[in-house]
Amino acid sequence: MVLIIGGVFLLAFAAHCSAQSVRAVCPEDALIKRKGEYDFRVKNGTCFLFMASDKVTHDEAELQCMKIGGFLAMPKTKDVNDFLLREMKLLDKPQPMWIGMHQGLTQGKFVWQDGSDVVDWGNFDWANGGFFGTGDEHCIALDPGDGKWHDYSCYEGFLSSLSLFNTYKLPFVCEFP
DSSP states (O other), rough: HHHHHHHHHHHHHHHHOOOOHHHHHHHHHHHTTTTTTEEEEEEEEEEEEEEEEEEEEHHHHHHHHHTTTOEEOOOOSHHHHHHHHHHHHHSOOOOEEEEEEEEEEETOOEEESOOBBBSSSSSSSSTTTTTSSSSSSEEEEEEEETTEOOOOOOOOSSSTTSSSSSSOOOOEEEOOO
């Protein structure tokens, strides 16, 4: 009996501490605009917001993150990438989510949203027809199914309306400094 009560207390305490860290780390404006803490997670003092129910283009995802003081998540290390994957798998319907990576000015060279170079530690999806090939797939999503970065089309407008390019609308992850 004491063991059960202790376990319940420990679980409640862990949930309370987790919520405290979200409130302490995540920007208040973002918490208010997103109406709560349910989508927020904290890793190493960095706040992440999982926008799992909003399916938008890569550009729209960037804008939505900026509107609440953040930017698309940039998992520059395997540790952060693995954290995002674990959290994505806990969502109701795990699916690829936009991250802050896109093709730079040079074909085949990808950069983070902040302009820094992407270092590949074997996380690109080479099996899907090659990653750095030609084509219109210039925006990146993290896929919880295989744990890899996948390239998708980020074009929208006239070209996509002609069906020359597929425009993908995906959920996304924001990061706050």
